[in-house]
Amino acid sequence: MSAKEITVALVGNPNTGKSTLFNALTGLRQKVGNYPGVTVARKSGRCDCGDGLIVELVDLPGLYSLAAASPDEQVVTDVLLGSLEGSQQPDAIVVVLDATNLLRNLFLASQLAELNLPLALVLNQADVAHEHGLKIDTQLLSQRLGGVPVVLTSAWKGEGIASVRRAIAEVLNKKTKLARLTWPAQVESGLETIVRAVQADTGRAPSMADAQRILFSSDAHTSNRLGWKLSQRETVVRQARDQVRAAGFNPLAAEPLIHYAHLRKVLDGVTSGGAGKQGNAAALDRVLLHRVMGPILFTGIMLGLFASVFWLAKFPMQWIQSGVDFLKSVAAPALAGTPMLQSLVTDGIIAGVGAFLAFLPQILILFLFVGILEDSGYMARAAFIMDRLFSWCGLNGKSFVPLLSGFACAIPGLLSTRTIEDPKARLATAFAVPFMSCSARFPIYALMCAAFIGPLYGPGWESVVMVGMHCVGLIFAVPTAFVLTRFILKVKPQPFVLELPRYQMPKPRDVLWRMWQNAAEFISKAGTVIFAITIIIWALCYFPRDAQMAEKIRAAEPALSTHELQARTQAAMIEQSWMGRFGKAVQPVFDPCGFDWKITVGVLASFPAREVIVSTLGVTYSIGKGAEADSQHLRQAMQEAKWLSGPRTGAPIFSLAAVLALMVFFALCSQCGPTIATLAQETGGWKWAAASFFYMTILAWIMAVVVYQTVIRIL
Amino acid sequence: MTPLSQLLPGQYGKLTSLNPERAVDQRLMALGLLPGMVLKLIRRAPLGDPMAIEFGGQVVSLRLAEAESLIVDVAADCPVQRPTKTP
Ligand SMILES: Nc1nc2c(ncn2[C@@H]2O[C@H](COP(=O)(O)OP(=O)(O)OP(=O)(O)O)[C@@H](O)[C@H]2O)c(=O)[nH]1
Ligand SMILES: [Mg+2]
Numbered sequence: 128m129s130a131k132e133i134t135v136a137l138v139g140n141p142n143t144g145k146s147t148l149f150n151a152l153t154g155l156r157q158k159v160g161n162y163p164g165v166t167v168a169r170k171s172g173r174c175d176c177g178d179g180l181i182v183e184l185v186d187l188p189g190l191y192s193l194a195a196a197s198p199d200e201q202v203v204t205d206v207l208l209g210s211l212e213g214s215q216q217p218d219a220i221v222v223v224l225d226a227t228n229l230l231r232n233l234f235l236a237s238q239l240a241e242l243n244l245p246l247a248l249v250l251n252q253a254d255v256a257h258e259h260g261l262k263i264d265t266q267l268l269s270q271r272l273g274g275v276p277v278v279l280t281s282a283w284k285g286e287g288i289a290s291v292r293r294a295i296a297e298v299l300n301k302k303t304k305l306a307r308l309t310w311p312a313q314v315e316s317g318l319e320t321i322v323r324a325v326q327a328d329t330g331r332a333p334s335m336a337d338a339q340r341i342l343f344s345s346d347a348h349t350s351n352r353l354g355w356k357l358s359q360r361e362t363v364v365r366q367a368r369d370q371v372r373a374a375g376f377n378p379l380a381a382e383p384l385i386h387y388a389h390l391r392k393v394l395d396g397v398t399s400g401g402a403g404k405q406g407n408a409a410a411l412d413r414v415l416l417h418r419v420m421g422p423i424l425f426t427g428i429m430l431g432l433f434a435s436v437f438w439l440a441k442f443p444m445q446w447i448q449s450g451v452d453f454l455k456s457v458a459a460p461a462l463a464g465t466p467m468l469q470s471l472v473t474d475g476i477i478a479g480v481g482a483f484l485a486f487l488p489q490i491l492i493l494f495l496f497v498g499i500l501e502d503s504g505y506m507a508r509a510a511f512i513m514d515r516l517f518s519w520c521g522l523n524g525k526s527f528v529p530l531l532s533g534f535a536c537a538i539p540g541l542l543s544t545r546t547i548e549d550p551k552a553r554l555a556t557a558f559a560v561p562f563m564s565c566s567a568r569f570p571i572y573a574l575m576c577a578a579f580i581g582p583l584y585g586p587g588w589e590s591v592v593m594v595g596m597h598c599v600g601l602i603f604a605v606p607t608a609f610v611l612t613r614f615i616l617k618v619k620p621q622p623f624v625l626e627l628p629r630y631q632m633p634k635p636r637d638v639l640w641r642m643w644q645n646a647a648e649f650i651s652k653a654g655t656v657i658f659a660i661t662i663i664i665w666a667l668c669y670f671p672r673d674a675q676m677a678e679k680i681r682a683a684e685p686a687l688s689t690h691e692l693q694a695r696t697q698a699a700m701i702e703q704s705w706m707g708r709f710g711k712a713v714q715p716v717f718d719p720c721g722f723d724w725k726i727t728v729g730v731l732a733s734f735p736a737r738e739v740i741v742s743t744l745g746v747t748y749s750i751g752k753g754a755e756a757d758s759q760h761l762r763q764a765m766q767e768a769k770w771l772s773g774p775r776t777g778a779p780i781f782s783l784a785a786v787l788a789l790m791v792f793f794a795l796c797s798q799c800g801p802t803i804a805t806l807a808q809e810t811g812g813w814k815w816a817a818a819s820f821f822y823m824t825i826l827a828w829i830m831a832v833v834v835y836q837t838v839i840r841i842l
Numbered sequence: 843m844t845p846l847s848q849l850l851p852g853q854y855g856k857l858t859s860l861n862p863e864r865a866v867d868q869r870l871m872a873l874g875l876l877p878g879m880v881l882k883l884i885r886r887a888p889l890g891d892p893m894a895i896e897f898g899g900q901v902v903s904l905r906l907a908e909a910e911s912l913i914v915d916v917a918a919d920c921p922v923q924r925p926t927k928t929p
Pocket of ligand 2: 145146147158159165166187188189
């Protein structure tokens with residue numbers, strides 16, 4: 128039997144640096160960012176506290192008060208009470224505080240004292256406090272709070288980490304507890320009334336912290352958890368609250384009033400200097416949140432972001448393409464003896480995976496910019512600017528961060544809906560998240576822009592179309608959310624109390640790490656999902672082979688040159704392959720969108736993961752071409768592709784109408800297995816996941832038809 | 843006695859009362875916005891709503907509809923961020 132693992136929980140207000148400290152202590156890499164609500168779930172790691180003491184450290188979402196409202200805040204209270212499945216109460220709590228705003232941060236610490244667990248305080252961001260000229264007497268603070276260890280750190284710089292390890296060891300050793308405040312006598316007796324009543328009913332005395340939740344909070348969460356009988360509650364709670372009123376407090380306001388009054392005394396003489404120094408926020412906000420300049424800069428930043436992604440990725444993209452071409456030129460002759468293997472390697476794997484990997488530089492640069500925006504403190508401002516639009520469609524102001532994360536990937540976006548209190552508002556936001564143009568849609572937009580929009584209209588239009596495509600999802604998400612919140616779910620208006628963090632220079636280490644993590648994910652996808660689907664698509668396009676195909680064509684048209692004959696044979700081969708037959712059977716469904724059977728194949732193959740479209744087009748357009756097919760070829764082949772039959776015979780397949788329809792289809796369609804699974808998990812069932820899938824897919828088809836039919840008539 | 847929503851950008855106000863029944867007000871109290879506290883309306887968002895208020899050394903956004911229940915005494919120009927006596 129192994130010894131029970133010692134667990135220590137990191138608790139604190141949002142955006143104080145808990146995850147940064149967690150990373151410094153464990154050597155792990157949790158996501159950090161300069162806005163409240165980055166961490167939304169419990170994460171744990173091992174932390175060495177010296178002398179062979181190894182503890183399990185738990186990183187938690189941030190919260191302002193133990194009166195937890197949203198699911199991510201409830202995770203914290205559940206962990207602290209040990210009521211989470213398969214976990215026990217932590218052995219100690221490390222409260223992480225923002226040293227520049229001790230009063231507010233201590234409110235939570237003071238509430239935590241009521242849990243009666245061993246506790247230490249870490250005053251983080253000491254570097255900023257120092258910059259502001261703020262001095263903190265940690266010894267005096269520790270003394271006033273009952274002798275708990277108080278450590279000053281700059282987690283980001285790695286300063287004070289060793290003292291945190293020592294403090295953890297000390298807390299576990301000495302079981303130091305934060306001094307509880309002295310409640311007014313009537314309040315204390317009100318609390319005792321509740322403790323007695325609950326004990327009489329359930330047989331177990333609740334903790335002081337639980338009694339306070341019952342007395343001070345309007346929800347019944349705690350009473351329910353304790354299993355307190357409904358019939359008993361009302362009179363007892365009313366009685367207890369009358370006692371609070373007798374002390375001169377509104378029961379719902381008593382807790383912060385009493386804590387803050389107590390903490391002002393605690394802090395008296397502990398901090399000095401730093402008054403009035405608000406840092407850079409005011410000056411920058413004057414510009415970035417200006418009535419006119421604010422929205423202009425917001426739009427400019429978004430446009431600039433996409434333009435520079437294109438511009439900067441151009442050369443690295445060419446290098447990757449030449450690398451892919453080089454691989455092909457090596458592989459093709461080497462495998463010349465075995466035509467099937469040659470086709471698998473060059474037309475299948477290298478063409479398919481290569482077409483996908485070519486977008487790695489764009490993904491890297493995209494996440495570089497997103498990381499810079501996130502770490503600078505601008506994200507919360509963007510939420511501030513955009514909130515009006517959200518409130519109009521009944522969404523929470525807090526919907527902004529999930530929706531914004533959705534632009535990188537829907538899954539973290541869906542997870543971050545946990546910061547939203549109201550379950551219905553959460554659901555509505557989760558439903559809107561997959562509409563956001565995630566980075567998996569990026570490759571198809573980029574391919575279409577590079578092959579058609581750029582050459583036809585110039586590079587300026589490339590970014591305009593790119594930004595436009597990123598707006599399409601938003602344009603449909605807003606009315607969808609509107610209908611959902613107003614008429615289907617009937618969501619009450621949600622409060623939007625968001626702290627605007629201070630601005631800071633983005634930290635290269637954090638930004639680069641995020642970039643790398645996303646790149647690693649992208650590459651590993653290339654090696655797994657994309658690789659597998661590429662091979663399947665290749666096989667379906669390659670088989671069955673008709674060995675007599677060339678002879679048949681020559682017999683029908685003896686005048687063909689060798690080169691033409693070869694091309695015709697290849698075209699015929701792929702048309703009568705499994706994929707060709709299947710694509711042609713399904714193509715009528717997509718005919719009104721202007722998709723030919725090859726695009727249809729791509730669309731269908733992309734349902735598990737939408738980025739598959741690029742590699743699928745790579746395979747279908749290069750199969751049979753062998754070493755001739757360099758990466759310019761995919762663009763060229765698409766540019767030259769013509770309708771071979773039907774009413775559009777001779778017209779280019781990729782007309783502007785079809786290109787736009789294809790992009791709109793990918794902007795709206797629900798083509799991501801993991802998103803559907805996460806949606807089901809987060810909304811507690813398949814009902815909403817299925818609704819999302821069918822709604823988005825049908826909407827995508829309708830809009831693709833509308834776009835194609837409209838544009839084709841105008842031009 | 844003015845609702846916070848009617849404060850002009852740049853104006854200071856001393857909070858006289860709020861409605862503890864409301865979830866928003868409970869949030870704000872947890873952040874330290876209690877009766878007697880002086881706050882400043884920094885600005886409205888470009889589209890007019892929400893607004894950014896500053897108190898106790900922090901900047902927080904708040905929607906106009908949510909600011910209705912917060913009643914303030916408009917102070918001329920009072921940069922003091924200290925609350926007076928708590929009730
Ligand atoms: N200047 C300075 N910044 C810091 C320090 N520690 C963390 N930060 C920054 O503060 C921001 C928030 O850090 P996180 O670690 O994500 O904060 P958190 O408490 O985990 O936040 P949530 O998960 O949202 O509750 C990041 O931008 C960090 O880079 C520090 O010691 N000094
Ligand atoms: Mg965190």
